Amino acid sequence: MLEASNLECVRGERRLFADVGFRVEGGEMLFLQGRNGAGKTTLLRMICGLSRPLAGEIRWKDTDIHSLGEEFREELCYLGHLNAIKEELTPLENLSASAKLAGETLSEDEALDALEAVGLAGREDLACKYLSQGQKRRVALSRLVHEKRALWVLDEPFVALDVAAVGWLAGLIGAHLQRGGMAVLTTHQAVDIPAGTVRELKLS
């Protein structure tokens, strides 16, 4: 269970948000909304522990995430607005490298299967610099196919994807929620997640 209370964030002279709190249980998704610059990405980075709030606390299973450290990171999967893929490596190499760096074991069959699921079959061995923007995003998303971690934090996951891929990803998130997983995400698109409870949080 992920819980946050009284979060406050100040950037320079500006207060982005104050007194923000939420609660996400297994099988639930938190949908962050807000105009550009409202602090959605900042809040997502706080949930991951990448930056610290000025005030307030984020708790995972009733303990502060910063004191949990590695225990929390083991259950977290973060997909930022940057793809975190290497242009020089092929999709297959990128996927297996990121799994290894995250401390997971991913067999080659599973990796190929994940790339096929995101529609990159036949392009596994092409360096990522030759792929289109949407295809690069798909390489980044292929990490999620076999991802078993409990909490997914996704920053604009639907950007640059075509309609079919948006539907596929919504289904993947739905399946994750059905397994009892949690998700926090931002998007400017209207997307139907087929399963699980959706909570909304509006930053203003």
Add this chain to the structure above:
Amino acid sequence: MIAAVGAIVARDLKLAMRRQADLVSVLFFFIIVASLFPLGVGPEPQLLKKLAPGVLWVGALLATMLSLPRLFADDYRDGTLEQLVLAPQPLGLTVIGKVLAHWLVSGLPLALLAPVLGIQFDLETDALATLTLSLLIGTPALSGIGAIGAALTLGLRGGGVLVSLLVLPLYIPVLIFGAGAVDATVTGMGAEAHLSILGALAIGGVFFAPWATAAALRISLE
């Protein structure tokens, strides 16, 4: 945990092999600096022998510094660094992996190239051996200490110059004992003392500096 260090070394080596221009430019810089000196000061064996340790060590040090800004910059730009910070192993271990990979593609080839360049300075065999050994021991310290500077200047404009300013004072002990080891061999005094201190600096650079680097990376990412 060892697997995680291995994974990052393997990935960085693979990337370095796909971007060989970076690797070659560092080695070329070292070759150019070390080759211009004998041409510039003239063919006087005694003078060249006296200059050799300092020139070769300064060349290797500057070449290492040239490659430092790239250590974390690419990972920072494409978002991989965030993933590394969020990986379940301690960030210090990840940094040790990055430092090892950096040494394998910069320090190690520099050390192996040095004896060939040393011949231009009329160095004897035992001095060439000490030069290689001192670089093999000293360059890991350069990579480890340099990583702190690279992490602190991440995302800043003109970071390259700033890295040099930050790191140079910390490099001076390595330079003094590295060049000193070769000098001691040339003058027949034996290099053990210099090499021992260099070894201590290398252990500090590879196993302790990464924890400072990890803290600097967290600050840069906030």
